[in-house]
């Protein structure tokens with residue numbers, strides 16, 4: 001079987017048979033001419049049902065995730081929404097990893113809640129709590145992100161899969177942070193992987209997209225591929241050909257980029273933990289991280305996201321986030337350029353004031369692939385500004 005990078009470059013991306021173009025064309029078309037009524041030339045009828053550019057990207061990602069079938073959507077949340085509506089019925093219950101993407105929480109609570117789908121949020125690192133949250137006969141899905149966002153907790157995916165399957169439920173893993181280069185949840189027992197392809201897969205902050213990749217498994221008497229494929233066609237939240245082209249182009253260099261994201265992130269995390277004013281550096285690649293050993297076992301690297309907590313609290317965190325230059329103040333992550341985010345009021349504003357609220361002294365870094373010395377200098381300037389801004393909020397103020 002070819003290696004990861006060979007698969008990333010070639011799976012679903014064969015040269016155009018008609019012209020020999022090495023890069024398959026972008027099939028920017030809504031419909032396909034028929035040679036007779038319902039006599040389709042290459043199986044394509046209408047681009048909501050299938051489109052060669054989308055199908056090529058789906059095949060490429062499916063191969064990398066070791067799945068049976070993959071489906072591309074207009075955004076990560078569109079993919080999650082389609083998956084949930086394909087599988088769930090009113091009266092179902094979800095066990096939801098508590099430290100996750102704020103938008104997933106909003107979708108599950110605000111859009112699915114009114115349709116009769118309940119959920120329980122759990123600590124992703126506590127398998128006993130996960131098992132205790134299962135409601136026999138009602139829990140249809142367990143849903144987890146690892147590493148989590150933005151606290152970088154690590155969930156034991158094989159353990160979560162056991163709990164799910166013991167309950168007759170499915171395990172869905174949001175693999176956006178790790179990407180298939182670092183972690184393949186289906187190999188660890190998960191049934192479904194979801195992605196925001198907006199992040200590392202696209203990799204250049206120039207496209208919005210999402211994907212679902214399923215294992216060869218059935219649920220409620222139907223193959224997962226059939227259930228999700230029908231939802232994609234009938235619900236219609238598909239990714240367009242231009243977006244699929246950009247995602248497929250990004251995916252070809254995922255391995256190269258993840259190596260650099262990871263080495264930059266590790267170097268900066270090690271440097272940051274020795275800087276004054278920093279209370280915590282959250283990065284699974286640091287040996288003192290509580291999930292370090294588990295991450296080393298189930299991942300092949302630790303990724304490009306680092307979160308920091310400031311000893312002087314909220315004012316220092318906010319000033320830092322507004323002071324860096326190369327690290328641009330922005331939501332999102334996973335692009336070649338570095339970003340900084342003040343999560344409690346940006347990405348995770350929807351869970352403020354709840355038990356899932358993100359600490360107000362925390363900033364999240366999406367470490368890009370720039371030269372690490374330049375990134376370090378930018379962080380140093382931000383730290384200096386943060387320390388200067390918060391002189392009268394000493395560490396002991398909370399005591």
Ligand SMILES: *Cc1c(COP(=O)(O)O)cnc(C)c1O
Pocket residue numbers: 075076077078101103104145149174176177195196197198199208209210
């Ligand atoms: C961004 C993100 C999503 C949502 O994806 P969109 O493409 O923004 O809709 C879901 N999960 C995680 C982990 C994300 O980072």
